[in-house]
Amino acid sequence: MNEPVDNRDNTAATSRLADAIRDVKNAFADRDDVVVDIREAQLTRLELLADDLKQVFADIPNDDERFDLAISSGSQPRLWIDSVAHVTMGRDRRTYRFLRDTRLGRVVLCESTDLSRVAEQVTRYIAGRMIERQRMLEGDVDLVRTDADEDDIVEDGETGGRTGGFLRGVGMVLLGGLVGAGLILLLASALGTGFSL
Structure with a gap:
């Protein structure tokens, strides 16, 4: 119950x-x-x-x-x-x-x-x-x-702002590409493979 x-x-x-x-x-x-x-x-x-x-x-x-x-x-x-x-x-x-x-x-x-x-x-x-x-x-x-x-502050002779930084970056990329291409050509000629661009 x-x-x-x-x-x-x-x-x-x-x-x-x-x-x-x-x-x-x-x-x-x-x-x-x-x-x-x-x-x-x-x-x-x-x-x-x-x-x-x-x-x-x-x-x-x-x-x-x-x-x-x-x-x-x-x-x-x-x-x-x-x-x-x-x-x-x-x-x-x-x-x-x-x-x-x-x-x-x-x-x-x-x-x-x-x-x-x-x-x-x-x-x-x-x-x-x-x-x-x-x-x-x-x-x-x-x-x-x-x-x-x-x-x-931008010092005299410097490019100020974002444009200057962008242009420096593009320049560094192009310089790196040229150095890389030169190294590839140098290695190709050293190995004698006849690789050319």
């Missing part, structure tokens, strides 16, 4: 499951709170840096629209200096990382926990970009040379 199911066992299992669900929800909420706290701490640090740089941005001439002091939110908040340079926080959430995007990838211009040091480097970056622009407007073809710009 079938014995009746004890409702007390069923309620205890449901109670344990409800307790487990509540514990998991609390753990998720705690983790979400930590993530939100970290983002808010990053935003606060970037806002402090932005406050330090406000006077620098106020001194930029109105006709130079390349620079824009703006904080973007998201999973990784960033303080944008211009379209290619920004400051973000490092993995430890205390280190400022001043980065610039180049054609070859991202370059670290400064990395420090010292707010004033990062503000100084950003100020120097802005000054360098302004001098570079001024020299270009005056017709000076030699750009201001910075460590981050070395991949953009």
Whole structure:
């Protein structure tokens, strides 16, 4: 015969499951709170840096629209200096990382926990970009040379960009073909097979 199911066992299992669900929800909420706290701490640090740089941005001439002091939110908040340079926080959430995007990838211009040091480097970056622009407007073809710009600079007498690299590559292939054909002819004559092209 079938014995009746004890409702007390069923309620205890449901109670344990409800307790487990509540514990998991609390753990998720705690983790979400930590993530939100970290983002808010990053935003606060970037806002402090932005406050330090406000006077620098106020001194930029109105006709130079390349620079824009703006904080973007998201999973990784960033303080944008211009379209290619920004400051973000490092993995430890205390280190400022001043980065610039180049054609070859991202370059670290400064990395420090010292707010004033990062503000100084950003100020120097802005000054360098302004001098570079001024020299270009005056017709000076030699750009201001910075460590981050070395991949953009073409030395006198060199062919710049992709065209020069392509032509050098084609020349190397042709030279290799000529050397290879010469070696084949030399080997053929040495073996006396009478091989000819």
